[in-house]
Amino acid sequence: MEYKTDGDMSLKEYWGEHCISIAKDRHWAIQTGDQYSFETCATLRQYDDYIRKVAGCLDMPIAEITPANILRAVSDVAKMYQYQEATVKTIISALRDVFSYAATCGHAYNILSKNRAGDRSNNLTTLMIQRILAPAAANVEMKELSDSCPRALTIGQQGRLALYAAEHVLEDGRFCGILISLYTGMRPAECRGLRWNDFRSFPDHTDRHYLIVDEILNDKFLYSKQVKTKNALRSIPVHIEIEGALQKRRKFVQQNMGADKDIGELPIVCFENDFKNPCHGPDYSNFAFKLLKEFGVSSEQLGFFLLDESDNLTPSDCHPPMRILRRNFATVLQACTDMSLEEKEYIFGHRISGKDGAKKRVEYSRNMDRLWRIAQKMDKAPFCKKLYELHFPQITVGDGTVTQEGRGQGTIRIPWEKAVCGQKLHLHFEGGPNTSVSILTQNAVRPFGGLPVEVKMADAPISWGDPLPPINAEAIHWEAAKKVRYLKKTDK
Structure with a gap:
């Protein structure tokens, strides 16, 4: 494989290419003269030995190495060479310098800055040292720290991320990947392998689509x-919030390629608007890193996510931001849908439990009615308020539309003079045949101020008529984020 960017280099190759520049950037001391070289800089010689040993355990591009990978590699080297605590700290410090330089140059964004809360250090470097040198004690402390850190994005973070990606989907094919990862929990390699042929309509609902994962x-x-x-091998329904964005992107690609051009074999996730070429792994991963940081995901929060990485991920499957979005998707399903465990296992591409698991998995893929029921349940999960409420049923009173407050609630105020004159209230309601609307007033007509009327609508888009009571999505999301362990235990 030919390298396209410095981010594609292994740690050993990156260090060999940039070690002198890193030494100058970090102002490492030299013994004589003002030129950095292995002969004159003792720090450079020492770090070279340590980094090459660790690099031997990291066979992947530098842009795809996570703190979890570093943790395992340093731990193996420390055991192999029986290094003491001071040496382990030096090794981690050296690696931090390398990756900080890579982040500054735009080659990798997977290194985390130091953070302190008062006098208590809670930076990732300290946690890594503790876990290497004292695994038993460190695991207890790590559990306490992890429980205070959410296992998913906050509802505000995911909402801002989803809205921004949907609004800029015509500018860069990688925004399609962000939306698909956020709304389907798809693995990174699966998402990058999608082509427009895999974006298919439901037979009885041609305006709605699902994605086929088979490569x-x-x-x-x-x-x-x-x-x-x-x-x-599975099919995943497209959430109602991103249907419009993906359809708009496909239409945009078709227009640019020509009306008579078959775009079925073109990748959905491409680099910028290079429609014919799929997005390279590090480009995809680094792009998502920047977005997550821009929308409020702190370095320390990223650190907790990344230290939870599985041990058996291949380089194409371990892009850290995509793993974060995959776990976030699990949290949203847990918090905001009534999807069964069997349905979740299918959507995530896990083994369906039970003796008939394989047969059920095939049935989900072939039975469009069953897949549509999953789509309806997924539609109940709100990711972004502005994208979600577009699909709520609408109520109009006279010439105006009821202003919705929260998720599926609105208020109508009837002027006092109209109420006392016995004027009839005409409501125009758009929604599915089974969608419910309840109108309630708790106060009598008053001479001043009018009659307040509370309107409650089903807390789901019009494509799903089975009514749900309004939910406190923020509170439920937070509880699910702390409690969900489904993905971590079964993603093998």
């Missing part, structure tokens, strides 16, 4: 049918 973009930048497991 990946592998480590060699080639399409491959070698998905992670047989369980990964």
Whole structure:
């Protein structure tokens, strides 16, 4: 595989290319003269030895290395060479310098800055040292710290991220990847392997789509049918919030390629508007890192996510931001849908439990009615308020529309003079045949101020008529974020 950018280099190759520049950037001391070289800089020689040893355990591009990867590599080197605590700290410090330089140059964004809360250090470097040197004690402390850090994005973070990506979907194909990862929990290699042929309409609901996952973009930048497991072969409904954005992107690609051009084999997730070429892994990962940081995900929060990485991820499957979005999707499903465990296992590409699991998985993929029921349940999960409420039923009173407050609630105020004159109230309601609307007033007509009337509508878009009571999505989301362990335990 040919390298396209410095971010594609391994740690060993990146260090060999940039070590002198890193030494100058970090102002490492030299013994004589003012030129940095291995002969004159003792720090450079020492760090070179440590970094090359660790690099031997990290066979992946520098842009895809996570703190969890570093943790395991340093731990293995420390055991192999029986290094003491001071040496382990030096190794981690050296690696931090390398990755900080890579982040500054735009080659990698997976290194986290130091943070302090008062006199208590809670930076990721300290946690890594503790876990390497004292695993038993560190695991207890790590659990306490992790429980105070959400396992998913806040509802505000995911809402801002979704809205921004949907608004800029015509500018860069990677925004399609962000939306798909956020709303489907798809694995990174699966998402990058999607083509427009995989974006298909439901037979009885042609305005709604699902995505077929049957190939990946592998480590060699080639399409491959070698998905992670047989369980990964599945179809995933497209959430109602991003239907418009993906359809708009497909129309945009068709217009640019020509009306008579078949775009079915073109990648959905491409670099910027290079429609013919799928997005390279580091470009995709770094793009998402920048977005997450811009929308309020702190370095320390990223650190907790990344230290929870699984041990068996391939380079094409371990882009940290996409893993964060995958876990966030699990949290939203847990908090805001009544989806069964069996349905969640299918959507995530896990083995469906029970003796008939394989048969059920095939049935989900082939039975469009069953897949549509999953789509209806997914539609109940709000990711972005502005994208979600567009699909609520609308109520008009006279010449105006009821202003919705929160998720599916609104208020109508009837002027006092109209109420006392016995004027009839005409409501125009748009929605599915089974969608419910209740109108309630708790106060009598008063001479001043009018009659307040509370309107409650089903807390779901019009495509799903089964009414739900309004939910406190923020509170439920937070509880689910702290409690959900489904994805971590079964994502193998």
